[in-house]
Amino acid sequence: MSMEVVIYACQQAVPDPEALRALWSAGEVRLRVLPEPCSSKVEVFQLLRTLGAPVDLVWVIGCEEQLCRFNEGSHRAGGRMAHTKKYLQEIGLEPARVGRSLVTPGDESALAAIVSEISGRLKSLGPSPLRRAPNAGAQAAAT
Amino acid sequence: MPAKYHIHVRQVPPRFSPLAKSTIIDWAEGCLRCATCVKEQCPVDAYRKRGFDRSQFVDTIDEMCRDCYRCVQGCPRELIFKAANPQYRQMGDAYWTPEILATTWYQAETGKIPVSGAGYGGPFAGPGFDSFWTDMSEIVRPTRDGIHGREYISTSVDLGRKPMFLTFDSNGELTWPSPPLLELPLPIILAEPPFAASPGGMQDIIIQAAGNLETLAILSRNRLGPVPEETAARLMPSYTAGSLDLDDPLLSQLRTLEILDHPEVLEQIEAVKRRYPKLIVSLKVPADGKVVERVAELTAAGAEVIHIFASEQARGLGDSQDLHLKDLIRRCHLRLVEDRLRDTVTLLVSGGLALAEHVAKAIICGADAVIVDLPLLLALECRLCRSCAKGGKCPVEIETLTVKRGAQRVINLIGAWNNQLLEIMGAMGMREVRRLRGEVGRAMFIEDLEKEIFAPLFANREVETIKREPN
Numbered sequence: 001m002s003m004e005v006v007i008y009a010c011q012q013a014v015p016d017p018e019a020l021r022a023l024w025s026a027g028e029v030r031l032r033v034l035p036e037p038c039s040s041k042v043e044v045f046q047l048l049r050t051l052g053a054p055v056d057l058v059w060v061i062g063c064e065e066q067l068c069r070f071n072e073g074s075h076r077a078g079g080r081m082a083h084t085k086k087y088l089q090e091i092g093l094e095p096a097r098v099g100r101s102l103v104t105p106g107d108e109s110a111l112a113a114i115v116s117e118i119s120g121r122l123k124s125l126g127p128s129p130l131r132r133a134p135n136a137g138a139q140a141a142a143t
Numbered sequence: 144m145p146a147k148y149h150i151h152v153r154q155v156p157p158r159f160s161p162l163a164k165s166t167i168i169d170w171a172e173g174c175l176r177c178a179t180c181v182k183e184q185c186p187v188d189a190y191r192k193r194g195f196d197r198s199q200f201v202d203t204i205d206e207m208c209r210d211c212y213r214c215v216q217g218c219p220r221e222l223i224f225k226a227a228n229p230q231y232r233q234m235g236d237a238y239w240t241p242e243i244l245a246t247t248w249y250q251a252e253t254g255k256i257p258v259s260g261a262g263y264g265g266p267f268a269g270p271g272f273d274s275f276w277t278d279m280s281e282i283v284r285p286t287r288d289g290i291h292g293r294e295y296i297s298t299s300v301d302l303g304r305k306p307m308f309l310t311f312d313s314n315g316e317l318t319w320p321s322p323p324l325l326e327l328p329l330p331i332i333l334a335e336p337p338f339a340a341s342p343g344g345m346q347d348i349i350i351q352a353a354g355n356l357e358t359l360a361i362l363s364r365n366r367l368g369p370v371p372e373e374t375a376a377r378l379m380p381s382y383t384a385g386s387l388d389l390d391d392p393l394l395s396q397l398r399t400l401e402i403l404d405h406p407e408v409l410e411q412i413e414a415v416k417r418r419y420p421k422l423i424v425s426l427k428v429p430a431d432g433k434v435v436e437r438v439a440e441l442t443a444a445g446a447e448v449i450h451i452f453a454s455e456q457a458r459g460l461g462d463s464q465d466l467h468l469k470d471l472i473r474r475c476h477l478r479l480v481e482d483r484l485r486d487t488v489t490l491l492v493s494g495g496l497a498l499a500e501h502v503a504k505a506i507i508c509g510a511d512a513v514i515v516d517l518p519l520l521l522a523l524e525c526r527l528c529r530s531c532a533k534g535g536k537c538p539v540e541i542e543t544l545t546v547k548r549g550a551q552r553v554i555n556l557i558g559a560w561n562n563q564l565l566e567i568m569g570a571m572g573m574r575e576v577r578r579l580r581g582e583v584g585r586a587m588f589i590e591d592l593e594k595e596i597f598a599p600l601f602a603n604r605e606v607e608t609i610k611r612e613p614n
Contacts, residue, residue, distance in 0.1 A: 006200055011229040034200055035233060037226035041168050046202055049195040070224070076172055 003056040003127055004030045005118060008046075010039040010074075013063045013103045014111065023115040029056075029122060039063070039100075040073035040080075047084045047098055054130035057122050060100045061114060067104065074102065096125060147295055148328040150356060150558035152254020155551045157524055159539045160196045161248050163205035164241070166228040173220055181217035190214075199538070201230070235527045238456040243497050244521055247556060251522035254555035256499075256563055268589040271457055271467045271495075272504045275588040281572030296568050297575045298561060300330045300512045302359075302399065302489050303423045304447040322447065323421045325398055327358050329561050330512035330576050331502060332379070333553070334361035334493060336520040337455070338529065340537035341544075342366060348549035349519060353377045355554050361401060361514060364393075372396055379425065387411065389418055399423040401450060404437065409444050425450050425491065430471045431461035438475045442488045450491040451475060451510075455517060457495025468494055469508045476509020476581050485581070499563035509581040515557075522556040523549050 007020065014020055017033040024031045036042060039062030050058045060077060068074035078100065085095035099121060103110040174180075182190035186209065193204035205228065214223045234241045246257045268274055303324040310318045333353045339345040346362050353360035354377045364380040364387075375396035384405035394400070394415075402408060404426050412424050425448035428437055438449055453459055457468040472492055479485040492505050493514035505513050521527065524539045531537050541549075568576065571585050579585070 008200075017233070032200065035229035037166060037229060038168060040170060041166060041226075043169065043171070043202070046195060046200075049197065050200050053197045053200070055200075070168070072170070073168075076170055079172060 002028050002030060003122060004032070004053075005057045005059065005122060006050050006053075006055045007031065007033045007059045007061060007118075008036050008039065008042045009033055009061040010063055011035045011037060012067075012069050012105050013039070013061050015105065019108065020111055020115070023112055029119075038068070038070045038073040039077035040070060042077065042080070044080050044084050044087070047080070048087065051088075051093070051097055051128070052130060054128045056097070056128045056131070057118065057125065058098045059114075059118055060098075061111075062100065062102055064102050064104055093129065094125060096121060097128065148298065148357075150254075150329075150554060150561055152555045152558040153551055154254070155252055155548060155555060157248065157252055158544070159199060159524055160201060160203050160206045161245065161524075162199075162201070162231045162234065162241075162526075163208065163228055164231050164245070165208070165210060165225050166205045167202075167208060167214075168224040168226055170222040170224075173222060175220055177219065181214045181223070184217065185214060186211060198540075238495065239497060239517070239521075239527050244527060246498070247518055247521040248524060250499075250559035251524075251552040251556040254558045256559055256566070272469060272498075272501050274467075274590070275469075275504065275507075275586050277500075277503060277507065277567055277571055278585045278587065279567075279570040282570040290562050290565050290569075294574060296565050296573070297577075298329045298564060298568075300327050300489075300576060301325065302327060302425075302448055302491075302512070304445065304489075305487055307487060320420075323398075323423050325423055327512065329356065329358060329557070330506060330564075331356075331557055331560065332359045332361060332491065332512060332514045333519060333557075334514045334516040335363060335366075336516045338532040339520055339525075339541065340531040341542035343368070344542060344544065344546065344549070345520070345523075347546045348523070348544075348553060350374055350377065351546055351550035352519075352553035352557070355550065356557055358557075359399065364391075367393075370396070381427065384408075387415070389414060394419055394422065397422060399425060399448070401425040401427050404428045404441075409441075412446075423447050425489075427452060429461070430454075430459045430463060430466075430468065430494065432459075432463045434459075434463070434471060435474045435478050438490075439478050439482055439484075442479055442484045443482065446488055448489040448491060450493065450514065452514075453492070453494030455495055457497075457501075468492060469504065472505060472508040472510050473583075480581070499560040500567070502560060503564055503567045503579065504586075506576065506579045507582055507586050511577075511580055518556060519553050522552045524552075 009017060017035050020033050021031060039060050042060055047058055060081065062074045062077050065074045081098060081100045084098050088095045101114045187207050189204050189207040192207060193202060196203055215225055231241050235244050249257050301324050304322045312318050333349045335346060335349060349360045359379045360377055361379045361381055364382050367380060370378060370393055375393065376398055378397060379399045379401055381401040383403050387402060400422060402411060402424060408426060415422060415424055426441055426446055427450045428434060430451050430453040434451060441449055453468040458464050459466040459471055475490065489511045490509065491512050491514055492510040493516060496505060496513050496515055497518060502513050523541050523544055525541065526538055528538060568579060573579050
């Protein structure tokens with residue numbers, strides 16, 4: 001079963017999404033990097049519906065809070081991530097299926113570390129339970 | 144009077160949400176819970192209708208938003224922003240810009256002319272086709288209004304060799320048979336794009352659209368499957384130097400074909416014409432440093448149709464990369480005028496024709512008709528990610544598109560382009576696209592304006608400044 005990872009990446013934190021894609025080498029796993037104007041563009045419903053697509057792991061990469069171009073964007077994204085994790089726990093899904101990293105814009109070594117963290121997380125979690133129950137995935141996506 | 148040529152456009156909604164130019168950032172945290180939220184006052188009700196596109200992982204609110212900024216300005220806690228959408232900006236490349244992609248999608252969906260309605264905010268002039276303007280001095284004449292005017296504007300063009308004179312015998316009959324000529328109702332020929340997620344499906348879409356538009360479809364003979372007889376009349380198969388087999392049964396059903404230029408091409412054409420005298424043969428010539436000489440040579444030798452092909456970015460090939468297609472067309476056209484052979488041959492051009500205005504401008508520079516390829520792929524919602532060219536998955540699943548739906552989107556795009564051509568010609572006071580060919584007197588080139596108008600103006604200003612300074 002092929003797995004899929006979706007990364008929502010703030011365009012300031014990851015100015016070159018191609019570089020991030022190039023770091024990815026997990027052959028069977030499909031990676032999608034979606035550039036966003038700020039990590040705070042990604043809302044809770046978007047994270048949940050992405051998981052319900054179904055996607056095996058959803059990750060948000062933002063800037064360090066003090067470097068956020070929208071001042072409060074990165075801070076707000078952190079709050080949303082915590083809320084999403086709590087919600088996932090309540091409905092019986094692993095909260096670890098969503099994750100967030102903060103980087104200093106242009107720090108390529110940090111991006112490499114994030115890719116390795118994502119690969120490790122995906123390995124330990126395995127395929128999403130929503131893949132095994134496609135109807136459940138559709139229901140989750142509709143919520 | 145013959146029936147007025149009309150392209151029947153029909154709304155074909157996109158299968159995937161088109162990426163919006165800007166995106167809404169909605170910070171709900173810290174909301175004051177006003178009695179009437181600005182989100183409820185959205186004129187298009189985007190906040191209530193918003194959903195999630197599971198194939199692209201995007202919030203559909205941006206697709207609905209009309210950029211009125213009512214919510215942005217109205218929120219008392221300033222929790223809503225608009226920002227440029229980086230996913231939109233990253234589409235295409237430096238030539239095939241996101242704006243070109245978005246405008247092509249709109250035309251393929253609606254068949255309508257894209258109108259911004261808020262004036263033109265772009266630069267005064269740019270490179271390539273943006274370096275000249277068409278003369279719109281007749282725009283006030285209502286009878287010649289492009290689409291709806293009473294005077295019919297013809298967009299028909301002829302493909303084939305035109306004799307410079309005729310000879311008759313004593314009975315008044317022509318002493319030699321007139322060469323074959325093919326009339327197309329619009330100066331646009333469809334061609335297979337250089338890449339596509341589903342080349343077979345793309346060919347079927349182009350054939351169907353060409354049939355509906357009554358134009359031709361240029362497709363590679365190597366990739367072409369069995370062709371029904373009724374389809375063959377709309378085909379212009381493209382052959383490489385050594386791939387043309389005179390025993391190919393398809394040849395007897397065709398009206399025209401295309402051969403890539405090579406040193407023995409004239410002998411090859413002679414052999415084709417001996418066996419199939421009614422076939423019109425087009426020669427595909429690269430727009431390199433030798434193109435002007437080659438076009439002149441082939442025309443003098445009796446070529447019927449010459450197709451000059453440039454790069455995807457409308458640049459010359461090989462040692463002519465610094466030249467734009469418009470300059471190469473002009474040079475070829477003027478050389479044929481000098482040789483007094485211009486009217487004998489049909490010049491087709493392709494490469495980098497991305498917008499409706501490029502059709503009119505290529506014709507003004509001297510082409511008889513244009514060949515369009517990549518915009519046909521864009522009409523099918525292509526994002527120009529070129530993933531298919533690398534063997535990857537198509538993000539908009541072009542391989543699952545039905546031929547009927549795809550063909551209608553192509554028809555819509557060409558319908559919108561044809562209407563724009565009519566509008567341009569109406570505004571120029573032209574009634575026939577044949578007369579637009581090489582009509583540079585109806586265009587203004589920035590280099591000429593700079594030389595003739597701006598240079599003297601600014602030179603005088605400089606003198607005035609110098610004069611004033613001592614005081």
